[in-house]
Amino acid sequence: MLEIKNIHATVGGNAILKGINLTVNGGEVHAIMGPNGAGKSTLGNVLAGRDGYDVTAGSVTYRGQDLLDMAPDARARDGLFMGFQYPVELPGVNGMTFLRMAANAVRGHRGLEPLDGMDFLKLLKTKMAELEMDDALLKRSVNVGFSGGEKKRNEIIQMAIMDPHLMILDETDSGLDIDALKLVSQGINLMRGEDKAIVMITHYQRLLDYVKPDFVHVLVDGRFVDSGGPELALKLEREGYAAYGVHEAA
Amino acid sequence: MSSIETQKTIEEASGDYKYGFVTDIEMDMAPKGLNEDIVRFISAKKNEPEWMLEYRLKAYRAWLKAEDPEWARVDYPEIDFQDIHYYAAPKTDADNPKSLDEIDPDILATYEKLGIPLREQEVLAGIVGSPNVAVDAVFDSVSVATTYKAKLEEIGVIFCSFSEAVLEHPELIKKYLGSVVPAGDNFYATLNAAVFSDGTFVYIPKGVRCPMELSTYFRINTANTGQFERTLIIADEGSHVSYLEGCTAPMRDENQLHAAVVELIALDDAEIKYSTVQNWYPGNKDGVGGIYNFVTKRGVCRGKNSKISWTQVETGSAITWKYPSCILQGDGSVGEFYSVAITNNYQQADTGTKMIHIGKNTTSKIISKGISAGFAQNTYRGMVKIMPGAENARNFTQCDSLLMGDQCGAHTVPYIEVRNPTAQVEHEATTSKISEDQMFYCLQRGLEPEEAISMIVNGFCREVMQQLPMEFAVEAQKLLGISLEGSVG
Numbered sequence: 236m237l238e239i240k241n242i243h244a245t246v247g248g249n250a251i252l253k254g255i256n257l258t259v260n261g262g263e264v265h266a267i268m269g270p271n272g273a274g275k276s277t278l279g280n281v282l283a284g285r286d287g288y289d290v291t292a293g294s295v296t297y298r299g300q301d302l303l304d305m306a307p308d309a310r311a312r313d314g315l316f317m318g319f320q321y322p323v324e325l326p327g328v329n330g331m332t333f334l335r336m337a338a339n340a341v342r343g344h345r346g347l348e349p350l351d352g353m354d355f356l357k358l359l360k361t362k363m364a365e366l367e368m369d370d371a372l373l374k375r376s377v378n379v380g381f382s383g384g385e386k387k388r389n390e391i392i393q394m395a396i397m398d399p400h401l402m403i404l405d406e407t408d409s410g411l412d413i414d415a416l417k418l419v420s421q422g423i424n425l426m427r428g429e430d431k432a433i434v435m436i437t438h439y440q441r442l443l444d445y446v447k448p449d450f451v452h453v454l455v456d457g458r459f460v461d462s463g464g465p466e467l468a469l470k471l472e473r474e475g476y477a478a479y480g481v482h483e484a485a
Numbered sequence: 486m487s488s489i490e491t492q493k494t495i496e497e498a499s500g501d502y503k504y505g506f507v508t509d510i511e512m513d514m515a516p517k518g519l520n521e522d523i524v525r526f527i528s529a530k531k532n533e534p535e536w537m538l539e540y541r542l543k544a545y546r547a548w549l550k551a552e553d554p555e556w557a558r559v560d561y562p563e564i565d566f567q568d569i570h571y572y573a574a575p576k577t578d579a580d581n582p583k584s585l586d587e588i589d590p591d592i593l594a595t596y597e598k599l600g601i602p603l604r605e606q607e608v609l610a611g612i613v614g615s616p617n618v619a620v621d622a623v624f625d626s627v628s629v630a631t632t633y634k635a636k637l638e639e640i641g642v643i644f645c646s647f648s649e650a651v652l653e654h655p656e657l658i659k660k661y662l663g664s665v666v667p668a669g670d671n672f673y674a675t676l677n678a679a680v681f682s683d684g685t686f687v688y689i690p691k692g693v694r695c696p697m698e699l700s701t702y703f704r705i706n707t708a709n710t711g712q713f714e715r716t717l718i719i720a721d722e723g724s725h726v727s728y729l730e731g732c733t734a735p736m737r738d739e740n741q742l743h744a745a746v747v748e749l750i751a752l753d754d755a756e757i758k759y760s761t762v763q764n765w766y767p768g769n770k771d772g773v774g775g776i777y778n779f780v781t782k783r784g785v786c787r788g789k790n791s792k793i794s795w796t797q798v799e800t801g802s803a804i805t806w807k808y809p810s811c812i813l814q815g816d817g818s819v820g821e822f823y824s825v826a827i828t829n830n831y832q833q834a835d836t837g838t839k840m841i842h843i844g845k846n847t848t849s850k851i852i853s854k855g856i857s858a859g860f861a862q863n864t865y866r867g868m869v870k871i872m873p874g875a876e877n878a879r880n881f882t883q884c885d886s887l888l889m890g891d892q893c894g895a896h897t898v899p900y901i902e903v904r905n906p907t908a909q910v911e912h913e914a915t916t917s918k919i920s921e922d923q924m925f926y927c928l929q930r931g932l933e934p935e936e937a938i939s940m941i942v943n944g945f946c947r948e949v950m951q952q953l954p955m956e957f958a959v960e961a962q963k964l965l966g967i968s969l970e971g972s973v974g
Contacts, residue, residue: 283929284928286921306928307925307929308928308929308931308932308933311929311931316929317929319929325923325944326944326945327945327947327948332940336932336936376944397930
């Protein structure tokens with residue numbers, strides 16, 4: 236699904252990623268953990284193709300293609316989804332319209348007919364039932380005036396509708412109370428499947444209680460310094476990143 | 486997007502103004518220049534009565550003493566008014582075509598290219614799905630076809646070309662022409678009063694709710710032909726009308742002057758809704774060519790509880806100078822102005838409204854959305870005036886500007902004059918940019934860059950777009966996207 240080889244990246248001239256290697260196969264869930272400023276979000280942004288994140292060395296292969304050669308919107312249409320840490324407000328843009336455009340962008344790429352209003356509503360109804368969410372959010376402007384929890388739920392709805400292959404979830408658990416965390420986790424678990432892969436970027440262990448990762452990687456100062464199974468996350472929760480020479484303020 | 490790709494996109498987008506074609510038909514044309522003889526020529530061409538000619542000549546003499554206004558934030562070379570043809574009409578065998586069959590096929594083909602639904606027979610035959618819009622199509626200076634006329638006549642609605650109204654309904658023209666925009670009002674309105682070529686006349690009788698949207702498509706076709714439209718709409722007591730005006734023009738290198746005048750009159754409890762989608766040739770990406778759009782639009786709520794609502798989507802023209810206004814004379818009358826003005830490349834727009842509160846309990850609302858891209862300058866200029874007798878007048882104004890890139894300008898120039906202490910006047914203004922965050926968010930959801938811009942801009946303009954009648958809304962939404970193509974890299 237995804238093969239990252241020795242990626243180096245700079246932001247505003249500062250070296251942030253200093254040689255990342257990672258292979259993600261279909262059916263796997265990876266968690267990337269690390270202290271603030273380690274480069275977790277940078278890695279997500281590099282994979283999604285955000286402007287201003289310059290890859291200076293290395294390569295990324297996604298579903299057999301050179302990912303770094305693809306425009307950000309082409310990556311999205313080809314099934315690379317990023318759940319944003321801070322979902323962006325789009326004043327005046329109706330949530331339902333936005334979602335349908337996103338869904339049809341992906342469908343077009345897959346050679347499917349665009350969904351008309353009625354068919355889209357049917358799909359939406361099914362998905363919302365699975366997610367145990369209601370579509371009240373979609374009647375408002377995208378993310379405008381949403382609480383932190385509502386914004387993250389909206390990301391999950393978009394993910395479910397766009398049906399991506401690779402999901403990069405950047406701090407999806409931040410700012411959620413326990414009920415919202417359960418709901419969002421349930422949404423993520425629904426996306427697990429043989430031909431799907433999930434990369435969760437998180438600062439805390441608590442999301443991993445609900446979405447069990449197959450692999451946990453520790454990112455410090457732009458490099459992976461450790462990798463293991465779910466037990467590694469529990470160890471980090473207990474001991475922090477001190478073992479890796481990092482001392483975070485409490 | 487890399488800068489090379491951006492360059493390419495801009496070139497692609499600016500190279501092809503979709504409606505830039507010229508219909509080749511023989512013109513019946515006045516010689517260049519303006520003098521009393523030309524005014525007489527125009528009047529004679531239209532077989533006008535003596536009083537109409539007098540009106541024109543009086544305006545012409547006033548115009549000679551008037552000066553081209555300089556207060557607007559627009560910049561253009563001095564116009565040589567002697568280098569313009571003031572009359573051009575498409576030649577047909579019959580002086581006035583009676584049906585579509587008599588229309589020059591070239592003209593029909595032009596409308597075809599524009600996608601104008603001029604299929605009267607479909608509508609008359611009552612074919613399901615045919616548009617419920619009456620079209621009085623103005624091709625250069627003469628109205629060439631009027632549809633739905635019979636249907637409207639049944640309920641007493643008069644919807645015809647201005648020239649026809651002068652001949653058929655002189656009592657109404659004499660009573661109302663120049664009653665809102667006097668012949669000597671301003672330089673361009675005065676010029677229009679002298680040389681106006683044709684336009685539209687609408688009269689809605691007492692208590693009639695016009696059952697369909699009335700629509701006019703304007704086009705400027707002949708090189709160096711200034712077009713001087715005259716529109717007069719009268720809504721009698723308790724009547725209601727919605728009027729749509731949409732424009733496209735073929736591509737020309739020379740700048741073309743357009744100085745229209747629109748007058749609206751709403752009597753007691755009447756309502757006029759006037760919507761415009763303006764898509765005239767804006768010039769090329771270097772600012773060469775394009776229409777000069779110097780328009781005077783004004784409505785008077787003459788009767789109590791009457792209402793006039795202006796909605797405009799302005800995406801075209803090299804220069805736009807336009808302030809659709811409301812004089813709120815009747816007690817309890819309401820004025821509204823909803824505007825989207827988009828300027829790209831080297832376009833200049835100085836547009837806004839005037840709300841003059843005279844009657845008691847009058848209210849007005851102004852929602853203005855200005856979008857600037859490229860090297861464009863976009864100015865909102867608005868006046869809210871509360872006269873001494875306007876007890877409990879209220880105004881709410883909201884002006885939002887959106888900037889794309891760092892070479893363009895947005896300016897807000899509100900004038901507020903309150904002469905009655907019971908007035909409540911609110912003004913809100915914001916200026917923002919399409920953020921990189923918003924763009925990336927949309928791209929990450931699979932939208933193409935142009936799609937993303939179009940969606941964000943349409944969101945920004947939503948309050949205004951919602952005011953447009955359904956017939957226009959979809960087209961206008963597309964237009965916003967087209968107008969901004971290539972403006973974000």
